[in-house]
Amino acid sequence: MGFQITPAEYVDYLILAGEEIEKNGEYVTALDAKTGDGDHWVNLNSGFQKLIAMQKELKEMKLAPMLKKIGMTLMSAIGGSSGVLYGSGYLAASKALKEAEVLDIDTLYTFLQTELTAMMERGKAEPGWKTMIDSLYEAAKAYRAAKETGQGERQIIEAMKRGAEEGRDHTREMEAVKGRASYQANKGVGELDPGAVTMCMQLECLGDFILNHILFED
Amino acid sequence: MKKIINDPNQVVSDMLVGMEAVSPEVCYDREGEVIYRRKKIEKVGIVSGGGSGHEPAHAGYVGTGMLDAAVAGNVFASPDPARILKGIERADSGQGVLLVVKNYSGDIMNFEMAADLAAELDIPVRSVIVRDDVAVRESTYSTGRRGIAGTVLVHKIAGAKAEAGGTLEEVAELAQRAADNVRSFGVSLSGCTLPGVGTPGFSIGEGQMELGMGIHGEPGIEQTEMKSAAEIAEIMVEKITEDLDYSGAETAVVVNGLGGTPLMELYILAGEIDRLIRAKHITPVKYLVGNFMTSLEMSGASMSMLRLDEEMKDCLKLPCNTMAWKEG
Numbered sequence: 001m002g003f004q005i006t007p008a009e010y011v012d013y014l015i016l017a018g019e020e021i022e023k024n025g026e027y028v029t030a031l032d033a034k035t036g037d038g039d040h041w042v043n044l045n046s047g048f049q050k051l052i053a054m055q056k057e058l059k060e061m062k063l064a065p066m067l068k069k070i071g072m073t074l075m076s077a078i079g080g081s082s083g084v085l086y087g088s089g090y091l092a093a094s095k096a097l098k099e100a101e102v103l104d105i106d107t108l109y110t111f112l113q114t115e116l117t118a119m120m121e122r123g124k125a126e127p128g129w130k131t132m133i134d135s136l137y138e139a140a141k142a143y144r145a146a147k148e149t150g151q152g153e154r155q156i157i158e159a160m161k162r163g164a165e166e167g168r169d170h171t172r173e174m175e176a177v178k179g180r181a182s183y184q185a186n187k188g189v190g191e192l193d194p195g196a197v198t199m200c201m202q203l204e205c206l207g208d209f210i211l212n213h214i215l216f217e218d
Numbered sequence: 219m220k221k222i223i224n225d226p227n228q229v230v231s232d233m234l235v236g237m238e239a240v241s242p243e244v245c246y247d248r249e250g251e252v253i254y255r256r257k258k259i260e261k262v263g264i265v266s267g268g269g270s271g272h273e274p275a276h277a278g279y280v281g282t283g284m285l286d287a288a289v290a291g292n293v294f295a296s297p298d299p300a301r302i303l304k305g306i307e308r309a310d311s312g313q314g315v316l317l318v319v320k321n322y323s324g325d326i327m328n329f330e331m332a333a334d335l336a337a338e339l340d341i342p343v344r345s346v347i348v349r350d351d352v353a354v355r356e357s358t359y360s361t362g363r364r365g366i367a368g369t370v371l372v373h374k375i376a377g378a379k380a381e382a383g384g385t386l387e388e389v390a391e392l393a394q395r396a397a398d399n400v401r402s403f404g405v406s407l408s409g410c411t412l413p414g415v416g417t418p419g420f421s422i423g424e425g426q427m428e429l430g431m432g433i434h435g436e437p438g439i440e441q442t443e444m445k446s447a448a449e450i451a452e453i454m455v456e457k458i459t460e461d462l463d464y465s466g467a468e469t470a471v472v473v474n475g476l477g478g479t480p481l482m483e484l485y486i487l488a489g490e491i492d493r494l495i496r497a498k499h500i501t502p503v504k505y506l507v508g509n510f511m512t513s514l515e516m517s518g519a520s521m522s523m524l525r526l527d528e529e530m531k532d533c534l535k536l537p538c539n540t541m542a543w544k545e546g
Contacts, residue, residue, distance in 0.1 A: 037294065037434070038415065072300070075331075080295040081324040084331050087299065122327050178323045178361055183354070183436040 002153050003214040005103040007066045008059040012213070014070070015055060017205040018048035021198060028194050035181035035188040040082060044198055047078035047086070063101055067094035081179065082195060085119045085132065092118030105153055112140040112160075123178065127167075130174035130181065130188060132195035138167030139203045154215055161207035168192060168200035219416045226413040230270045230290050234277060241541050243281040250304025251297060253277035254287040262380040262389045263287070263309025266318040266373060267302060268325050269294040271412070272433060274542035275370065275511045283538030283545065284377035285309075285318075293412050293514075294434045296324035302332035306341060314342035314386035316393060318372055320365025321349040344390035348372050350402040350522060352461045353430025353438050364432050367474040367511040368400035368522035371534075374543065378533035396530055403457040404520030405450055406431035406438070408478060410513055429453065433476070433513040447483065451490030454521040459498060464525050469495070470504040470534055472522040477512035479519055484508065487519055495523070504534050510542065 005013070021028075021044060028041035050073055051058065058066055067090050075087025096114040100107045116136050120126065127137040142163025146156040171193035181188035223229050234253055238246035245256050252267075266276045267289030276288035286309035291297035306315050315336070319329045326347065333343040349356075350368030376393035384392070406428045409418040419435050422428055427445065430438030445453075458464075473488040475481070488507045495502060503526065511520075524530070537546030 037419065039295065043295075076298050076300050079292060079298045081327060083298050084296075084324070084327045088327075088331060122331065123323070124326075180434070180436060182361065183432065185437065 002105045003210055005108070005210065005214060007061055007063045007102075009214065010063075010066070010103065011055050011058045013206055013209040014048065014051050014058075016209055017202045018052045020201050020205050021045050021048050024201065028197060031192060031197060032194040034191050035176065035184065036194060037180055039080070040194045040198070043078045043080055044082055047074045047083065050077040063103070064094045064098045067091075067097065081123075082132070085123055088118045088122040089115035105147070105156065109140070109143055109147065112136065112143060116140050125178055128174060129177040130171045130193045130196070131178065132193070132199040134171050134174070134193070135164045135167040135196045135199040135203060138170070139164035154211065157207050157210050157215070161204055164200045164203035164207075168196045171196040219411050219413070221411070221413055223413055226416070229413045230292055233270070233273070234290060237277050237541065241281070243539060244277070244541075247304055247308060250301045250308075251290045252287050252301065252305045252308055253280050253290070254305070254308035255280060255282075258286075258311055259381075260311050260313065262313045262384060262386050263306070263311060263315040264318065264373070264377050264380050264389070265289065265302070265305045265309045265315055266369070267291070267297050267305060268320050268322070269296060269434070271410075271514045272511050274509070276373075278542035279370065279373050279377075279540050281538065281540035283381045283536060284373050284540050284543065293414060296322065296328045299328050299331040299335055302329055303335045306332060306336045306343065307339075310341050314344070316376055316380070316386065316389050317343060317345040318369065318376060318393060319345055319347050320369055321347050321361060321363060322365070323361045325365075326361070342386055344386055346372065346376070346390060346393040346397050348397045348400070350397070350400045351430075351432065352401050352403050352457050353432075364436070366402045366404060366433055366522070367472050367520050368397075368402045368524065370472060370506070370510045370543070371400055371470055371522065371524045372396045374538060375530050375533040377538060378536040382533075382536065392529060392533070395527070396524060399462070399526075399530075400522055400524040401458045401462050402472075402520050402522035403454045404431060404433070404474075404476065404518060405429055405453070406435075406476065406513075406516055406518035407444070408517040409435060410477070410516040412514070427518070431518070433511065435513070435516070447486045448490045450519075451487055451494055451521075455491060455494040455498070458521065458523050459495075459500075462525060464495075464498070464500045464523065466499055467525045468501045468503045468531060469526055470506075470524040471495070471502045472506045472510055472520075474506075474511055474520045474522065475509040476516040476518040476520065477509060478515040478517035481508065484519060487521075491521055503531065506543070
């Protein structure tokens with residue numbers, strides 16, 4: 001029997017992710033001030049705080065409508081570019097997981113891959129462009145590779161976490177193609193992308209949540 | 219920071235309250251941060267919007283003969299799709315809605331998603347993207363040229379065509395033609411302070427100016443020593459006419475202040491621009507001189523020039539009644 005994340009448990013993960021984001025305000029804002037306009041953390045944090053405030057309502061919902069609600073909430077509360085990208089990701093995942101009741105080893109992959117595809121389409125962006133997509137892309141890729149080579153669930157989730165971290169770290173060498181950093185002479189090279197950093201935080205939290213709270217029985 | 223505000227986090231809504239109070243033609247939808255025409259008319263709706271801090275863009279252009287709704291984001295940040303959808307709904311009278319969008323990643327994504335949401339409500343939507351800033355090199359993958367003050371001319375022409383009863387296809391086609399034929403170039407003399415941040419995002423040294431800086435302070439082409447109005451006009455006219463062939467054309471010209479430059483200086487600049495373009499056998503038939511698309515209190519100016527055809531020329535002359543542009 002593999003892991004199963006119920007909608008209510010997914011909300012528990014969001015709370016952990018929100019707490020992690022809340023803790024890292026100064027770090028992310030300082031990073032963003034170097035390449036962007038310094039508002040990424042404030043906006044993302046207000047999005048997650050909004051979700052935390054709505055936890056009771058979210059926990060009572062089924063998976064697909066809950067993902068849609070999360071998407072609409074993040075879209076409005078975060079705003080700017082990140083809001084619409086997270087919104088598009090969650091809305092697409094909600095559509096793709098219409099039949100699913102929980103996130104398991106298969107549907108979680110569908111979730112990650114759908115979110116990634118939606119963000120790439122909405123942002124007309126590719127991996128390697130120094131964005132939040134880089135963390136998600138490497139995480140989904142590592143997840144798939146581990147799954148296809150028949151590794152256990154624990155290994156797959158650990159691979160996802162490592163993928164996210166590698167994706168984040170690689171943004172340091174990348175040149176920005178989109179957004180404010182792309183107008184800089186050095187295209188932001190030498191700095192991590194703040195969007196990739198906060199995306200990675202969420203994926204790490206999701207991985208840890210599964211490893212510590214869902215899979216600990218085996 | 220010295221600003222005439224109440225709460226730095228409420229500047230956008232406080233401003234829109236003020237606009238509603240002083241302009242009998244418009245209403246303020248507080249939920250959507252949308253300024254819209256009080257009286258809905260059976261015609262194609264025109265909606266624009268974007269980050270705040272560029273006033274009078276865009277709410278100042280809502281009214282007869284221009285926009286039906288303007289959606290305001292936070293300072294220098296795109297409004298989200300839910301707000302834009304509110305704007306679309308306010309503007310839609312059953313004949314469809316044209317979105318006029320400035321070319322920034324955030325605006326493009328949010329307006330596209332709003333268009334998707336509108337399609338689910340069976341509202342026909344078309345979009346025109348304005349990318350008039352010749353300071354940015356075009357390339358295949360990057361966002362490319364930014365949309366700046368030339369956007370105001372697209373508002374006017376699209377708005378006039380819609381008011382005259384054009385179909386969504388006709389209005390979109392003409393607006394696209396206007397967007398394709400307008401070019402802009404700006405110079406900045408100082409930085410600006412976002413109310414929510416409190417300190418300037420960057421500064422430009424005493425005796426220095428930056429060529430081609432964006433209206434959010436995006437880096438331009440180069441920093442150089444401060445030049446005279448005649449020299450600045452020459453740079454602007456050269457950059458713009460290098461990019462598009464205006465020879466023999468009739469044009470509309472916007473000499474736009476970025477927020478912190480006095481009208482006196484804008485008129486000096488306009489005089490120099492007029493002399494230079496006439497020498498190039500370009501005939502300006504319409505001038506706008508003033509603050510049309512600003513960057514908070516940034517000092518500096520931009521020039522935009524639209525190459526007109528007969529239809530665009532007619533549309534420019536048609537009446538409009540908005541806070542920031544009155545015609546006829």
